[in-house]
Amino acid sequence: MIVKVENLVKRYKDLLALDHLNLSIEKGEIFGLLGPNGSGKSTAIGCILALLNFDKGNIEVFGKPMRPDSYDLKRKIGVVLQNVAVFNELTVYDNIDYFCGLYVKDKEERKKLVMEAIEFVGLEDFKKFYPKKLSGGLLRRLNIACGIAHKPELIILDEPTVAVDPQSRNRILEGIVDLNKKGATIIYTSHYMEEVEQICSRVAIIDKGKTIAIGTKEQLKAMIKTSETICIEVLELEEKHLENIKELPHVYKVDYDNQRLLISCTGGKHNLIRVLNYLQSKEVAFGRVYTELPTLNDVFLEITGKELRD
């Protein structure tokens, strides 16, 4: 077990930020911490890193209690916090060298590590640039390089892709997967479910400081009723048809809005064929037809009754 969080409680005066939060992260995982803004993700990370005091609970990292002076543990951790934390007065190279220098004393070794980090995030052409001259995406990459240059065993990334263009986002996500392949365990927090779905092997969904679901993506999706959503573009549809479609096997919810018919099915085979046969038999004209598998957003929606981005 790399990280173990048990019954963690953190209060900010009257606000309960973490409410008996439980997490366990295994070696080699890309563990996603998914939740809307203000759900307690960053507070949880702050507590794990001993940046924040907590009121109750227990945190162990690499099997040892995590305290502000656990420098032997901190040596193995790399951190990329939500806000870009670099010196605007130093160049890209000097920034990475400084943060790497907080872990690695030897100058020669550091030089090698810094160059590797620069190469890893693709900032070779910007080594002598000052952060103010970098675009948002490049700045995020620098932020990541500063956190991983010392080759940590556990990397904690707190919303590393906020306000990043799609190209840079993909590059960052690919990089994270690459780091994981090289042996690093990753904790990845985000409120972008697509990112978490794309890279994480296991996910904890948190809301209001509580873990509401935890497991692999498949396990989480299996927890909810919806297994398939059929979408059909229909120009006109009478109310009676909606009632009839709802009576079809495995269909548990039907919505018609903006000429778009949405049919949520619980499982089973041939759901789409049955729906299309019905529409054809009633001579209902339809256009584009497609089906969607459930997403983590559906999981969150079904458990909490609200969207991840609400």
Add this chain to the structure above:
Amino acid sequence: MIVFSTFFKLLEKNKWSIVINLVVFLGIASIAVRSGSPEDQINFKDIKLKLAVIDRDHSATSMELKNYIGELHQLTELEDDPVVFQDELYFNNVYEILIIPAGFEEGLLAGKEIPLETLEAPDAGVTTLSSIQVDQIMRFFKTYLALGLNPSEAMTKTKEIMQSNASVNIQLDNHSLEEAPNYNYYFQYLPYPMIAILVSCISLILIIYNEKDLKNRTVCASFSLKKRNFELSLANITVAVIIWIILMIFPFIIYGTDMLRSGVYGYYLLNSFSFLIVSFSISYLIGIFSNSEEAISVFSTSVSLGLCFLGGVFVPLSVMSKQVLYFSKFLPSYWYVMTNEIIGKNTELVGSDLKDVIYGILIQLCFAIAIFGISLVITKRKTQAF
């Protein structure tokens, strides 16, 4: 020593601010050499006002009086016309018009009170001088006439008595009229660049290091906060000492090596070094108290100017009121300046002067300790809040 070495990389980005402060200070110091001390500038001289005298009596007495006023001031001939008077006064061509009325001589000889009519330019405060002078002349003149002298003799006597000068000494304080060497003024102005440069070097870099996200990242690292603070303090002290050495080299460039033979050079060094510690503590406090460059700019300007004006750096202590001086004693700059003045007026420090110098230096160090204490309390509170 990654924190230590990075401090100097960050400092390099502020080099122009330091250079500007040094250049400005050197400029001020050079000007001070040319113009002498602020106390040297306390002197007086007669001025001549633009006046007009309208003689409506045309007597020997009135002519004597007009001629004498003409010797004291710059007379302008005007037509005896009220409209002309108004115009000339309005445009400040003359500041005051004195009108000697008809029957002036006759009245004086008869022992009557014949006042001169005066017209003054609006807001011309300077006419107070001429009014007092004319009043004095008239009093002496009437006295001599009453003693039985004729108008011509009375005016001669009046001129004699008006020209006699009284010797006036203005005793500003026990030492103010003693001469201090030129380089003393360099040391007197030293607190200003010291604070300004140290704030640029220390406060501005401290806020960078203490920026929340950067500090969080450092706290997350396997680098103890104690070690970080130690390296940061070491860098700060190194910079402060380098700046002090530079500031101690400048007087040799401006004034030569005379001060080495002054007998009190060591005390100049000691006093300036103790104020360096004060400036360092102030910069440190500003650095941990502020959260932006703008806030530092506001603090440093108000603190440095406040300390320099109220502490006697820019305004000599000898011309300050008792109330201001009472307040100044609560400022470290006052003790620096006071100590500097004592050093400047001696070629050898012994007895009470030596005691006063040591006392002044110790008080400055007490201020530094108190300011460091406040900084530590603020740091601790900030850490607890975190």
